[in-house]
Amino acid sequence: MYPKFLLASALCATGLGVAAQADTTYPLTLENCGSEVTFDKAPETTVTVGQAATEVLYALGLGEKVTGTSVWFTKVLPEFEELNAGVERLADNDPSFESVVAKRPGLVSVQYEWHVGPQGIVATREQFSDLGIPTYVLPADCVGKDNTKGSDGTRLEMYEMSSVYRGIEEMAQIFNVPERGTELVASLKARETAAIETAKALDLTDSSAVFWFSSAEMDIDPYVAGQAGAPAYMMEALGLRNVIESNEEWPTVSWETIARANPSVIVVARMERRRFEADDVEKKLEFLRTDPVASQMDAVKNDRIVILDAHAMDPSIRNISALETLAEALPALDQ
Structure with missing residues (x-):
């Protein structure tokens, strides 16, 4: 094959x-x-x-x-x-x-x-x-x-x-x-269309998301996806509301602000790069589950966390596989 x-x-x-x-x-x-x-x-x-x-x-x-x-x-x-x-x-x-x-x-x-x-x-x-x-x-x-x-x-x-x-x-x-x-x-276009149709069939209402790429340090504001980049396209295509309002590609936003928005799903980046401590996906997951603010979000409590390759969050041919991964994970939002 x-x-x-x-x-x-x-x-x-x-x-x-x-x-x-x-x-x-x-x-x-x-x-x-x-x-x-x-x-x-x-x-x-x-x-x-x-x-x-x-x-x-x-x-x-x-x-x-x-x-x-x-x-x-x-x-x-x-x-x-x-x-x-x-x-x-x-x-x-x-x-x-x-x-x-x-x-x-x-x-x-x-x-x-x-x-x-x-x-x-x-x-x-x-x-x-x-x-x-x-x-x-x-x-x-x-x-x-x-x-x-x-x-x-x-x-x-x-x-x-x-x-x-x-x-x-x-x-x-x-x-x-x-x-x-x-x-x-x-x-790629055929796969893109199929993933979008899968999400539309779920007819999700008022579902939201945040994409966490990394953080310069674990205990400071994270780099998250803004309103118009590749992750924003994915969210819009699949019927998810982006809780981050900035038009910057990867703005830093406080966890307090993200927690108040209480996204339905949290998408975290997995990468081999180790420029920052938070490049390590396992440390991201540990932070979400132990931080006194982040751990209170419904997405964390209900394990609605999706892991994507970091490169799939940047404009690339991998955006299509990311769409497919997210579409497959969306049914959990109705549980």
Whole structure:
């Protein structure tokens, strides 16, 4: 059986998918997060700065093009473990500009403008361009979003999966495999629709949620999902009210405020990263059950806690599996 993300490529190879598309016509020029980028041919290699970009390339069957990766929150998707083991990891978190350039990539594929953008902490796009290295930033990090305010940026419009689908299709164009992009997007859209229909059938009323990503320290205000990012999209799509009112991507909000809102379900992030103590999901769960404020919430008392991979809370192809996991957990809200 093919893994979900590999099925699309398999259909293309066997001719069972949608009608074959023409090859990419070069030069290809794309408007990308406020910059114009042109490709005279498909890049021979790429270095990724961001797990989301890495997994899109793997899902498109382009793993052999990836010569270095960086910025990881969780383990790679299981179907890509063997592939990923053969790719050099330049850094678990932020790579240096020098380490990326040393790989002499034909393209730098980027998840966040925070890393490669106008004030990029790895480099600006101009710095790479000066060396003849093009950059492509996944549109999900800039469409309807202002990245000039804080490291996480502020959403000006509700995040939608269409920005992820655009990134998949454009990456497929860049690497001259447009049919793989079409097939992968079609598969993800079908799963997205099915998860939403599952939730609608439950006809939940006045159900709410909070998504807890991490905390700089266990006993201070947590980083939770704001009103317009990927988790907010999931909540809206599944009929859940977000108890956090901020438009920041990941604002800090006090547990007292969250407890007063008393969400029906608490969604917590699981990750391998250990930048903060609260990156450890077991410590999150212990805190919820022992903290004098958090432990009083109905969701904690009734064990309505859902664990998601942290990367599924960021714009990525994993948003679909997160939707499916949440939809499966929703019936418990009626108990």
